[in-house]
Amino acid sequence: MSESNFPQFAHLKVAALAGGVGGAKLVFGLDRVLPPGNLTAIVNTGDDFTHFGLRICPDLDSVMYSLAGLSNKSYGWGLEGETWNVADALEAIGAPTWFQLGDRDLATHLERTRLLGLGKSLREVVADFSTRWGIASRVLPMSDDDAPTLIETKKGVILPFQDYLVREKAQPEVSRILLHGGFEPVPLPDALLAVQEADLVLIAPSNPWVSIDPILALGGLRAALKEKIVVAVSPIIQGKAIKGPAAKMFAELGIEPSSLAVMNHYADLLDLFVYDASEKACSPFNIPNGIETVQMQTIMTDEADKIQLASAILEYFINQVKAK
């Protein structure tokens, strides 16, 4: 589809930094407008955790399910046509059910855990799944190493990310975000290379604090980005996040949640900032030097929206940024 419909993007190499839901949506759009192999999605693994002995990688799964066309169309996570027999059985024996495990989703976790147990790296496992699911773009975990995001609450409790987000429903007030949980993960060499080779690096509309920062905090990543043209898409619209606790986190960390706050968060890296068409335009006095801004329809409800936003960003890049 891509080469015939979007010939203008045929030679464009894009690296996208992405978390889960919002990231998966824009990555889907990019995948559909770029030629096979021209997109590399570098995905946050800070949310990954082990549950019931299974290795679970929420953001990688969201991105892969999305690219494979398997995503659930209503939830924003998980698989379409999912069933819940194991979850019901877990509930029946009194096992914890705060993290929803669909039957088909479980097959992914089981097979990933099996392959990791055979000594394969996460990168190899993701490549294996990508092949099985016929994914044309390249999906990379940000690192093969453990890099758990921990949330320190204002009560002084430190929670693994899924415990905070899902079990505690993101209710506790956040005082600090501890990236990489005391580990020293090395960025995936292919991820660094994909950034270096990209014409454009796109920061997807994911949570800046817990989806994108874990990637940016990897050694060498920020330095590599500073050499590139970098575009970010705001996940905050009218002071609220489409999904997830991004706006709540900004507020609890003492920053009024807004597109402007997102832009400032990434300011030292950005060439172009995309925020929603429905917002009042940022005052030019608030925009740091060297950053161009543009408003677009950024809410992605269906596949057409995702493709539309991806192509609009790439068009803007070709015609307005690269042309300079």
Added chain:
Amino acid sequence: MSESNFPQFAHLKVAALAGGVGGAKLVFGLDRVLPPGNLTAIVNTGDDFTHFGLRICPDLDSVMYSLAGLSNKSYGWGLEGETWNVADALEAIGAPTWFQLGDRDLATHLERTRLLGLGKSLREVVADFSTRWGIASRVLPMSDDDAPTLIETKKGVILPFQDYLVREKAQPEVSRILLHGGFEPVPLPDALLAVQEADLVLIAPSNPWVSIDPILALGGLRAALKEKIVVAVSPIIQGKAIKGPAAKMFAELGIEPSSLAVMNHYADLLDLFVYDASEKACSPFNIPNGIETVQMQTIMTDEADKIQLASAILEYFINQVKAK
């Protein structure tokens, strides 16, 4: 039910050594005729293995599902009313499906793996499940330690037991059985104590080589049994096993499969040997000194058969063996 229906067994303490299917059936019968807590089932863990990162204990599950009244009524393993959504999804992504994982059964494996991951011992996990399922008898793993049974084939290949039994469908010819797989498992202290405190130790009609021998090979077990009255029930009828490769193993190890062969296998431990009523009676010349034999209806098709065999053995013990 037990105390009113079987007052003659009210003060009887029984320890049963059991493997999977046949063992689970007789243990069910014993559980239903003995007062709560008077039966201790000591269960083989030589079949246990890790699959997809989950700890799977086939014999313990067969025994617990049986006692909880959850067993599948046709297969002889697994759960009644099982569904296969995860298995279908595993097949769809090309994951190995040789070991059948039902959805409800998976909940057991997930919860067990979770509890073991919290640092609980297998014994504690089994006790926990027994409570959740309202099991009145005591179910004990033979050991908390790893004790994998390995099968050496005549081609010189060494296979973990489930790979031999399920993946290879017990087709390879067996040259040697390696109990405990190089580990040195310690018997569960409570299991040794249950044997010591038992009025009667019953060796269930399980595979002698791979279900009972792993228990008997634990340090101190044989010595404890020699102090007790021990009854074995033959799993071989008319030269064939009701289920599983017991007869095939006898033949491949150079012994004609028969009830007599089973009796000889346990000869140094036995006081009483029970074999099927349909068989030609063993010649008294073939029966080792000190072993009494009795023929009973040993095929257990429904619950009534299981209760009937259990009560017949206990009656015989009280009236013919203990009375002497």
